[in-house]
Amino acid sequence: MGTAAIEVRGLWKIFGPKADRIIGSPDAELDSAALRAKTGCTAAVRDVSFEVRPGEVFVVMGLSGSGKSTLVRCLTRLIEPTGGDVAIGGEDVRGMSAAQLRELRRHRVSMVFQHFGLLPHRRVLDNVAYGLEIQGVAKAARHEKARAILSLVGLEGHEDSYPDQLSGGMQQRVGLARALAVDPEVLLFDEPFSALDPLIRRDMQAEVVRLHREVGKTMVFITHDLSEALKLGERIAIMRNGSIVQVGTPEELVGAPADDYVADFVRDVPKSHVLSLRWISRQPDADEPLDGPELPADTVIHDAIPAAMASARPIRVVADGELVGVVDRVDLLGAVRLGEAGGDAEHAALAGSTAEEA
Amino acid sequence: MVAAPADMASPVPVTARAQRLVRWLPAAVAVLVVVLYVVFKNTAVLPHDDDASLFRGLNDARDWVDENRNTSPFFLYFINYLRLGVAELFTLFQTALTGLGWPGLVGVAAGLGWLAGGWRIAVVSVAGFAGLGVLGLWDASVDTLALTLSAVLLSLIIGIPIGVLAGRSPSVRRVVSPVLDVMQIMPTFSYLSPIVLLFLIGPASATIATMIYAIPPAIRITALAIERVSPTVVEASESLGATRWQTMRKVRLPMALNTIALGVNQTIAAALSMVPLVALIAAPGLGVDLIRALARVNVGAALVPGIGIVLIAIVLDRITRSAAVSRARSRIVSWTGFAVLVVAGVALTPVLAPEFPEQWQIQIVRPINDVVSWIEGHWYGFTGFLNDTVAYGLLNPLQDLLTSAPWWLITLAVLAFAWRISGLRAGLIAAGCLVLIAALSLWEHSMETLTIVVVAAVITILAGAALGIGAARSRWFAAVLRPVLDAAQTMPSFSYLLPAVALFGNGRFTAIIASLIYAVPVVARLVEDGLRAVPGTVLEAARSAGSTDRQLLWKVQLPMARSSLLLAANQGIVMTLAMVVIGALVGAGALGYDVVAGISQQEDYGKGLAAGVALVLLGIMLDRITQGASGRLNPEKKRIA
Numbered sequence: 001m002g003t004a005a006i007e008v009r010g011l012w013k014i015f016g017p018k019a020d021r022i023i024g025s026p027d028a029e030l031d032s033a034a035l036r037a038k039t040g041c042t043a044a045v046r047d048v049s050f051e052v053r054p055g056e057v058f059v060v061m062g063l064s065g066s067g068k069s070t071l072v073r074c075l076t077r078l079i080e081p082t083g084g085d086v087a088i089g090g091e092d093v094r095g096m097s098a099a100q101l102r103e104l105r106r107h108r109v110s111m112v113f114q115h116f117g118l119l120p121h122r123r124v125l126d127n128v129a130y131g132l133e134i135q136g137v138a139k140a141a142r143h144e145k146a147r148a149i150l151s152l153v154g155l156e157g158h159e160d161s162y163p164d165q166l167s168g169g170m171q172q173r174v175g176l177a178r179a180l181a182v183d184p185e186v187l188l189f190d191e192p193f194s195a196l197d198p199l200i201r202r203d204m205q206a207e208v209v210r211l212h213r214e215v216g217k218t219m220v221f222i223t224h225d226l227s228e229a230l231k232l233g234e235r236i237a238i239m240r241n242g243s244i245v246q247v248g249t250p251e252e253l254v255g256a257p258a259d260d261y262v263a264d265f266v267r268d269v270p271k272s273h274v275l276s277l278r279w280i281s282r283q284p285d286a287d288e289p290l291d292g293p294e295l296p297a298d299t300v301i302h303d304a305i306p307a308a309m310a311s312a313r314p315i316r317v318v319a320d321g322e323l324v325g326v327v328d329r330v331d332l333l334g335a336v337r338l339g340e341a342g343g344d345a346e347h348a349a350l351a352g353s354t355a356e357e358a
Numbered sequence: 359m360v361a362a363p364a365d366m367a368s369p370v371p372v373t374a375r376a377q378r379l380v381r382w383l384p385a386a387v388a389v390l391v392v393v394l395y396v397v398f399k400n401t402a403v404l405p406h407d408d409d410a411s412l413f414r415g416l417n418d419a420r421d422w423v424d425e426n427r428n429t430s431p432f433f434l435y436f437i438n439y440l441r442l443g444v445a446e447l448f449t450l451f452q453t454a455l456t457g458l459g460w461p462g463l464v465g466v467a468a469g470l471g472w473l474a475g476g477w478r479i480a481v482v483s484v485a486g487f488a489g490l491g492v493l494g495l496w497d498a499s500v501d502t503l504a505l506t507l508s509a510v511l512l513s514l515i516i517g518i519p520i521g522v523l524a525g526r527s528p529s530v531r532r533v534v535s536p537v538l539d540v541m542q543i544m545p546t547f548s549y550l551s552p553i554v555l556l557f558l559i560g561p562a563s564a565t566i567a568t569m570i571y572a573i574p575p576a577i578r579i580t581a582l583a584i585e586r587v588s589p590t591v592v593e594a595s596e597s598l599g600a601t602r603w604q605t606m607r608k609v610r611l612p613m614a615l616n617t618i619a620l621g622v623n624q625t626i627a628a629a630l631s632m633v634p635l636v637a638l639i640a641a642p643g644l645g646v647d648l649i650r651a652l653a654r655v656n657v658g659a660a661l662v663p664g665i666g667i668v669l670i671a672i673v674l675d676r677i678t679r680s681a682a683v684s685r686a687r688s689r690i691v692s693w694t695g696f697a698v699l700v701v702a703g704v705a706l707t708p709v710l711a712p713e714f715p716e717q718w719q720i721q722i723v724r725p726i727n728d729v730v731s732w733i734e735g736h737w738y739g740f741t742g743f744l745n746d747t748v749a750y751g752l753l754n755p756l757q758d759l760l761t762s763a764p765w766w767l768i769t770l771a772v773l774a775f776a777w778r779i780s781g782l783r784a785g786l787i788a789a790g791c792l793v794l795i796a797a798l799s800l801w802e803h804s805m806e807t808l809t810i811v812v813v814a815a816v817i818t819i820l821a822g823a824a825l826g827i828g829a830a831r832s833r834w835f836a837a838v839l840r841p842v843l844d845a846a847q848t849m850p851s852f853s854y855l856l857p858a859v860a861l862f863g864n865g866r867f868t869a870i871i872a873s874l875i876y877a878v879p880v881v882a883r884l885v886e887d888g889l890r891a892v893p894g895t896v897l898e899a900a901r902s903a904g905s906t907d908r909q910l911l912w913k914v915q916l917p918m919a920r921s922s923l924l925l926a927a928n929q930g931i932v933m934t935l936a937m938v939v940i941g942a943l944v945g946a947g948a949l950g951y952d953v954v955a956g957i958s959q960q961e962d963y964g965k966g967l968a969a970g971v972a973l974v975l976l977g978i979m980l981d982r983i984t985q986g987a988s989g990r991l992n993p994e995k996k997r998i999a
Contacts, residue, residue: 076597078593078596078597101599102599102600102601103599104599105596105597105598105599106598106599107599110597110598111594111597111598113590113593113594113597114590115588115590116590116594117588117590117591117593117594117595118591118594119591119608119609119612119613120613121612121613121615122612130595130598130608131598131599133608134595134598134599134600134601134604134608135599175594178594178598182598188597
């Protein structure tokens with residue numbers, strides 16, 4: 001599996017005394033409260049496995065206490081995992097010596113933090129250059145690089161400010177610039193925008209999407225905000241009590257939640273904005289005309305509305321040049337209504353419609 | 359008695375009968391103590407004996423050390439080199455400061471002031487140091503400055519690394535913290551005798567004594583500063599692959615720097631308050647004149663060097679305090695200004711002569727003494743009345759009580775009292791201290807010292823609590839009180855002796871007044887802070903239920919501020935002890951006087967050394983009694999003095 005940017009196999013992190021003895025023992029099956037009562041240990045990450053493809057934006061989503069921040073710290077051993085394997089770019093992270101680990105952190109993986117973690121006694125420029133400075137890059141070179149990165153994140157002219165003179169959004173741009181300055185293969189984001197106002201948050205999310213387009217780094221993004229996860233993530237892992245409940249594209253999570261927990265999570269998501277025509281298309285009735293507009297199967301339902309408005313005929317849903325089904329105005333209206341009504345009835349109805357399709 | 363605190367501490371429900379028992383227990387114990395006192399009065403009283411065998415033994419030990427000072431390897435290869443090294447450092451500072459001449463030194467002070475806080479601080483520095491010359495104190499001030507700087511430098515060189523270690527490693531902290539606790543409750547007098555034994559008298563031992571007193575704040579505040587560095591920033595640094603040393607040098611230390619500068623400030627303040635005390639062990643400087651004048655109750659002659667020390671304290675305090683408040687200023691402007699001021703000062707030295715010109719000096723000893731004798735003459739009715747009331751109404755009866763009660767009864771009473779307030783462990787330690795004091799053959803003198811401390815501490819705590827409550831309840835009262843308390847805390851501790859002597863002459867009452875002035879500000883501040891820390895929502899809830907202000911205070915604020923109040927009492931008592939001991943210089947006698955006599959008279963050395971130990975025991979005892987069951991809460995508040 002050398003092709004994955006990050007590969008995690010059976011990762012465990014248990015806090016507490018003699019934590020390493022728990023993995024593999026029957027205690028590992030206990031739930032958190034029982035485990036704490038019996039051993040005094042807390043399992044923050046339980047037997048987590050996933051892969052991140054190069055250039056992918058992989059989102060780990062969960063409520064606070066679900067272990068997602070611990071998980072992301074285990075990737076570069078900011079928190080030492082208790083068990084399992086982590087490979088970055090095919091190299092085993094857990095077997096690295098302190099020096100190798102430092103090299104990994106200096107050159108290949110960098111991180112953006114929720115509370116920014118900027119150095120208050122340094123100018124913005126020196127904050128951004130910090131990673132290069134500890135690598136031993138000469139002052140002129142690191143300042144040049146830092147200036148370039150600052151203009152990439154839209155902070156030209158603020159080089160000589162101190163962090164506390166900037167707004168929260170701008171401070172996080174500095175944090176982002178600091179992470180980008182060392183030109184890493186992988187960027188880790190630990191709830192980077194949770195501390196920001198909603199409007200600023202939206203700007204910053206757009207900024208991440210833009211940066212991803214421009215620099216194409218592999219990104220692991222931790223968040224507790226579902227809409228953020230859906231907006232940014234190519235794939236999303238949902239965490240609960242230290243375990244990953246489901247990994248999938250936004251469409252898979254919304255369309256086919258693995259269990260009630262995930263279903264509850266995605267309940268209020270407007271389905272028509274996430275699901276594609278594939279999820280609601282059906283076999284044409286015998287007498288239905290098949291000369292309507294043609295749309296690819298991965299078109300989001302919401303985006304199909306203009307086509308349906310332009311033509312009364314059912315939309316032909318195509319994948320790889322073959323007809324997979326049709327969608328008419330009633331189907332579309334039903335999907336949009338379901339998405340907005342919310343609740344279990346809708347979920348059941350949607351499940352029914354996908355079953356129909358199958 | 360045995361069951362009481364345990365029952366009170368445990369939350370399990372007890373039967374009504376047991377509850378009644380518990381409620382009456384303290385009263386029953388008190389009655390029992392009174393009965394025992396009446397029955398056993400004047401038995402087992404341990405009267406003072408100047409010629410106790412322990413004292414003679416200690417004298418013999420001193421003689422042995424004196425004989426072997428230049429032959430024993432411990433002295434030859436370790437202690438003596440230490441002494442020479444420290445003395446060398448002092449001489450170095452002294453030579454350098456004298457070499458600058460007065461214009462040069464004023465220039466350097468101005469430059470440092472400018473560097474730390476701009477022109478305001480520069481002006482304060484010039485005015486303060488020039489004031490030393492005007493008062494005719496230049497040479498003595500230079501000696502004091504050299505001694506203070508050597509002690510502070512050593513304190514920082516040793517203290518900051520220990521502080522950094524303690525801030526990084528909980529296990530180091532666990533070792534260091536109790537040691538510092540004991541160092542801070544030790545009255546300063548208590549370690550003069552052992553230091554003299556090891557390092558003889560002179561600047562070296564004075565520097566070391568000063569260092570012992572000044573190093574705890576350096577360690578504590580550094581540890582606190584390092585500990586408090588934001589973990590997010592440290593993590594960010596580690597996530598970028600910084601080594602431990604890089605994170606320490608580029609993140610932890612710079613971020614802790616402002617707080618560490620406050621530690622330097624406290625260290626200097628502590629060092630300066632030792633100036634008059636180290637004069638007792640032949641340190642040159644302002645302390646010499648001060649001590650000599652105090653001994654002769656010449657207030658004017660004591661006040662002038664006292665003012666000198668206060669001036670040095672103010673200048674060094676302002677410089678370090680403004681250095682601790684970071685602000686972005688152009689480095690070029692700062693350093694140019696610094697260089698200009700220093701060069702100007704040094705260049706003026708040959709022009710103006712290195713000695714402070716005599717025609718610029720003023721004599722204020724006589725006018726001060728005139729004022730003092732006027733006060734003595736006109737206010738005697740009032741001061742004499744106060745003095746006599748406290749002496750005959752409080753001090754003498756209490757002293758009679760403590761010296762006529764059997765020693766075991768007092769020990770048991772202290773055990774019960776400390777148990778009730780701070781738990782069994784504290785009670786046993788406190789009682790153990792008393793037993794050791796009895797073993798030191800210093801029971802009577804210790805009881806005399808305890809008498810003064812108890813009276814002073816009770817007055818201090820009452821006055822401090824009243825002021826603190828007032829300040830917490832009234833905004834304008836707080837606004838008036840704050841600057842007064844701030845100013846009071848910048849002063850070196852002994853300076854409070856001077857106004858007390860001016861008003862009340864020599865004696866125990868003067869020591870009480872001095873400790874009042876010294877400790878009340880701290881108590882008041884702790885009480886005020888504790889009351890203010892009660893959450894606003896709780897107060898709002900109590901008010902909305904219709905509480906009156908008085909109910910609010912007694913039923914909500916005071917109970918919720920319990921730990922702050924205990925801390926205030928603890929600080930008040932420890933500070934009172936420190937001041938009462940120094941009060942030996944103005945005739946408060948007892949243990950403090952034994953220490954002074956031990957240093958100045960060969961044959962009293964053993965008694966002085968034992969008295970120093972007794973003072974430490976007394977300090978530990980008083981500290982434990984008021985420590986509270988929860989222990990010390992906030993290391994920061996510990997060192998406000």
